[in-house]
Amino acid sequence: MHIYPFRLPVFALICLLCYNSISSAVAISFTSHRTKNIPYLAATTPGFDPVRHLLDVYSPNHQKGTAKPVVVFIHGGNWNSGNKNIYWFIGRRLAKQGVVAVIINYRLAPNVQVPAMSHDCARAVQWVSQHIADYGGDPNKIYVMGHSAGGGLAALLATDDALFSAIGMPKNPVKGAILDDPAGIDMYDFLKETKNPADKQYLVSFGTNPEGWRAVSPLFKVRAGLPPMLLFVGEKTYPSIIQGSNAFQEKLLAAGNKSQLTVIPGKEHVPMVKQLFWKRNIIYRELLALVKG
Template identity: 35%
Template sequence: MWIGILLILLAIAGYLATASPPALLSKYDAVIGGGREVALVGENVGFGDKGLTLDIWRSNAASNASKKPVLIFWHGGGWVKGSRRDYAFAARAFAQQGFVVVVPDYRKVPDVHFPDFIDDGAQAVRWVQDNIAQYGGDRSRLAFSGHSAGAHTAVLLALDPRWLIAAGVDMAPIKAVVGLSGPYDFYPFDKKRSIDAMSRYPQPERTQPVNFASTDAPPMLLITSSEDSTVRPRNAISLTAKLEEVDATVEMINYDGLDHEEVVMALSKAFRSKGPILDDSVTFLNKHM
């Protein structure tokens, strides 16, 4: 008996030593009941031709007879790390609010560089449009979201249509975007992660979402925070100003006192008291979807 308990404790210790902070948060979120009424209805589902997979979450109460709006959420990690599985806490949070949530993986630096991970994002959107109905999602009501590097993907795909068009995506169903702590205006590159991810592209200005602000952009909510020293608030401020200049629909919220990680942590049940990020995001999405 004691040997069995010891083996279990060693296994737990090994997991804690190797798991990423988002993965630990997802585990804890599940233990305390985060998303208790939602289910993982599609796991390790393949998309595109690069061997990538995605997960699909929805409310237990949802049925295929009543199609739900769809949110595609890209995880962060500076283009070098992270996994869809680590962000189950975010998927469960939005699924509990009535969305069918898709969390795709994408290839990482140094194996690939811009625009490969953007193309991966476009391929995920194409898969969603072709297949999400069988999981109870409404393919005519899509929204994009993501945190940090994932927000860059979500916003760039929405603003620069060439990636989605190349993937065969119909742009009309894209109704809204919520960017959490995303880098949108960071050229010239001055940090190792952006240099590694973006600098090989021969047209660096085309890596910047701020350069694609247009009147017909889908409505955007850009969330930032005053203590974010990783992706500074100026990114959201700059893109908001550019979108306002062309009369696009945009809102920005700067949460006072939160840092880069706390913005996405606040989606989890454990840390929701840090700020109304989930409520504000859902209100915006429901308004435009």
């Protein structure tokens, strides 16, 4: 079982591909406004990182009427790479369809491990709950979304209320999760097996304590009363992602939660996020039904 690296050069190629579609990029830019590089932590906060503790907000240009639902997108990158700037196309596409999108950075390995990454993501969501009304968003309709490692972090935000109580929030503000080929759903069993020597690379991000692996695996956070989940898995993605997503779906449903798993034919791991450049795909359709329904 492998979780293969999804490194920055791959994302750079995705970004280059997207920028080649100049006419489409220009068209969608007229329908939204981006506010870049907003710190979601005060600069005086211990451990503040002036690059990683930033987010971008994409708002529909025409904000008349009721406040819009909000989707916070968490990038992937093997827990050691990736950047919000690559995913401008997701922000634009969501804003064009009447959603306020927030694309975030968070600290990465080897500087920190996954518990600190999940803490960063929770602090970003806290900022959203406090400030998103200024950008036309509804703080009572916050959803999280992520691809690959970001999908695993989004699943943690939706299932682990302690991430929010630890930062002084009385309740988890996440109303639902959209998980695109999520990695890290069950790192406990994955790292216990370590059938391939290359799998030891993940000890940098997850540490060497098995109880720590379990503590950041969303599979073991499942209980009744969780917000609705949408899981999307590529038919040809990595086996660990397929197995983890299937186990997560089964456990969610067994606990009585509302969850839907969709296998997208022919898709490998990287194309699962690349497809979000185009408006008419099943992920956006199901996302909009969830956040606007």
